[in-house]
Amino acid sequence: MSTELPEPASKIELKPGVGGGGEIPQFNITLRVRRYLPETTADAYWEDFELTMYGTDRVLDALHKVKWDHDGSLSFRRSCAHGVCGSDAMRINGRNRLACKTLLKDLDHSKPITVEAIKGLPLEKDLIVDMEPFFQSYREIMPFLINKGHEPSAERYQSAEDHATFEDTTKCILCAACTSSCPVFWTDGQYFGPAAIVNAHRFIFDSRDDAGDMRLEVLNDKEGVWRCRTTFNCTEACPRGIQVTKAIAEVKQAILARSI
Amino acid sequence: MSKASSGTLYRGHEGMWSWVGHRVTGVVIFLFLLVHVLDTSLVRVSPGAYDAVMSTYKNPLMALGETALVAAIVFHAFNGLRLILVDFWKSGTKYHRQMLWGVLALWVITMVAFSIRHLSIAFGGH
Numbered sequence: 022m023s024t025e026l027p028e029p030a031s032k033i034e035l036k037p038g039v040g041g042g043g044e045i046p047q048f049n050i051t052l053r054v055r056r057y058l059p060e061t062t063a064d065a066y067w068e069d070f071e072l073t074m075y076g077t078d079r080v081l082d083a084l085h086k087v088k089w090d091h092d093g094s095l096s097f098r099r100s101c102a103h104g105v106c107g108s109d110a111m112r113i114n115g116r117n118r119l120a121c122k123t124l125l126k127d128l129d130h131s132k133p134i135t136v137e138a139i140k141g142l143p144l145e146k147d148l149i150v151d152m153e154p155f156f157q158s159y160r161e162i163m164p165f166l167i168n169k170g171h172e173p174s175a176e177r178y179q180s181a182e183d184h185a186t187f188e189d190t191t192k193c194i195l196c197a198a199c200t201s202s203c204p205v206f207w208t209d210g211q212y213f214g215p216a217a218i219v220n221a222h223r224f225i226f227d228s229r230d231d232a233g234d235m236r237l238e239v240l241n242d243k244e245g246v247w248r249c250r251t252t253f254n255c256t257e258a259c260p261r262g263i264q265v266t267k268a269i270a271e272v273k274q275a276i277l278a279r280s281i
Numbered sequence: 282m283s284k285a286s287s288g289t290l291y292r293g294h295e296g297m298w299s300w301v302g303h304r305v306t307g308v309v310i311f312l313f314l315l316v317h318v319l320d321t322s323l324v325r326v327s328p329g330a331y332d333a334v335m336s337t338y339k340n341p342l343m344a345l346g347e348t349a350l351v352a353a354i355v356f357h358a359f360n361g362l363r364l365i366l367v368d369f370w371k372s373g374t375k376y377h378r379q380m381l382w383g384v385l386a387l388w389v390i391t392m393v394a395f396s397i398r399h400l401s402i403a404f405g406g407h
Contacts, residue, residue: 055288112288112289112291114292115289115290115292116291116292135289137288138288140288140291202291202293204291204293250300251296251300251364251367251368251374251377252293252297252300253293253294253296253377254291254294256296256374257293257294257296264374266296266367266374267374267375270367270369270373270374273369274369277369
């Protein structure tokens with residue numbers, strides 16, 4: 022940039038303090054993190070951090086503050102930090118949330134804010150778990166388009182009505198908040214889990230896909246959809262607002278309809 | 282799972298706690314059925330033995346126990362119907378919460394009616 026133009030004067034007169042120009046409120050919080058450092062200690066333990074945060078901060082900002090200013094050994098995953106990559110799913114105040122989408126101002130500051138790794142997957146360090154069992158189930162449901170017809174010269178046509186049948190399940194970001202909120206998954210690691218079923222649903226009900234039957238066959242397993250006990254933890258945990266339990270119920274109904 | 286993974290209890294909503302209730306009542310009913318099959322089969326051993334066991338049940342403590350058992354069965358039955366609707370009724374997943382309140386309302390009505398009759402017979406001495 023060669024020259025910097027001065028900002029043109031606003032045409033709207035605002036009273037001082039109006040229009041969001043005011044100071045951002047500050048508050049003190051206690052962040053209680055479940056630490057696990059396999060190199061030094063055998064057991065996990067709680068560690069408290071006293072922090073001064075802003076009203077615009079999220080739990081992820083508090084974790085950054087700890088890592089950057091207090092204790093560099095704190096480990097957690099995050100990539101985009103804006104609710105798209107699905108890396109920072111964790112248990113915040115006992116419920117699965119994305120740290121980057123949970124505003125501190127929405128939480129109760131009179132009590133410590135607890136942050137733990139997600140449940141049911143092998144813990145590696147602090148807030149990091151081994152996601153491999155989760156992705157193993159995901160791969161098994163063949164999360165890609167399988168089409169037996171000829172390659173079309175233009176796009177594969179789909180009506181808006183057909184798309185609407187699976188629109189909800191296309192929103193998944195594979196953060197594992199749903200699967201690791203499922204009481205069945207905690208105790209039965211063989212269960213496919215909500216996320217794999219959601220992604221199967223996305224292709225089963227896609228009119229352009231020809232392998233719906235194969236996926237229904239995979240999910241008709243005893244560790245498939247029938248393990249679902251409709252606790253609705255997954256629906257409540259999903260940071261994308263996917264109606265997960267509804268999607269699982271639709272797959273159950275599709276399996277039954279197919280066998281009749 | 283290693284000890285390292287334990288932390289706080291997961292804070293679920295109505296869906297999770299109704300599932301916990303369904304599990305607990307299910308196990309309670311199963312244990313009752315186990316005893317129930319045994320004591321009923323005593324009649325094959327000898328009617329006298331059966332009558333002797335039955336007479337030990339006729340005390341206030343058992344009357345309260347029976348009320349708790351019926352409470353467990355009634356909840357399990359109504360919630361079971363709700364779960365079938367959640368799975369197979371098109372709008373089931375949308376109204377699961379309202380259906381749970383319905384289950385609990387039916388449960389309270391049934392239990393109030395049952396308790397009045399059962400406990401008045403058990404403690405009324407008729």
